[in-house]
Amino acid sequence: MGKLIKKMILILSFHNLSETAKTKKQLDIANAHAANTTLVPNLTPTPASVITLINKQTGYYNQRDALMAQMKQVTENIHKNGAAINDIIVDQWRSQTQTALVSDTASAKLLGYGIKNVDSGHLTTDEEAAKNILLSSHPVVVGINVNTHDEHILTIHNSITGKRGIPKGILRIDIYGYTGAAGVVIADLAALIALGGGYLGEATKGKFVNTFNGSTNGKTEYYVAVYVDKKTKKPTTQSPVAYGIIN
DSSP, rough: OOOOOOOOOOOOTTTSSSSHHHHHHHHHHHHHHHTTTSSTTTTTSSSHHHHHHHHHHHHHHHHHHHHHHHHHHHHHHHHHHHHHHEEEEEEEEIIHHHHHHHHHHHHHHHTTOTTTTTTTTTOOHHHHHHHHHHHHHEEEEEEEEEEEETTEEEEEETTOSSSSSOTTEEEEEEEEEEOOTTTOOSSSSSHHHHHOEEEEEEOOOOOEEEEESSSTSSSEEEEEEEETTTTOOOOOEEOOOEEEEEO
């Protein structure tokens, strides 16, 4: 009776690793091949070329993280600066102008102020502000939590208020997504759909949870949040494209 010989089968468990751990393991393997060329002669591609690719990938990760941090900071600056401008005009200038002009409606209009119960179809100041937010704002994906395996948690704010609440006249926030390689440049929702992306679901109170089945680990999920008009039930404004790595 012949002796049973077990065949060695190599495995690589990359899919359960974080980006950092995965890159380190890949680099360790490439360095080990480079230091022990006699064990697997004439390896193709060469260890040196693969090490170059890994180092390039690390550079891409660093560049992406820097850009995401920059985008987050710029978004925060927009919210703070916008709030400061709004506070000055609404809370300070308006009261000073009210005191100076008394009942001079012509001068008030000249300076750009509306008159309560007269302008804009008898809208109050608060209603006018809500209407302006509806017309000029859009959703922003301010954060994507990627720390949970096979899950992304999105946080969506309004571009003007910096808060999770949606403007009056907006029915809901729809979320669209596309799964692809890192570094894909996607301009807007139309481009995302053209690539094969589609509707994922509806955000609730500024949050959306997207789960994956494990087959997409290591890929990048791109997102666009869209305001849906309450009357027309159609998309109005949309967020800039946001993205996160699937772990």
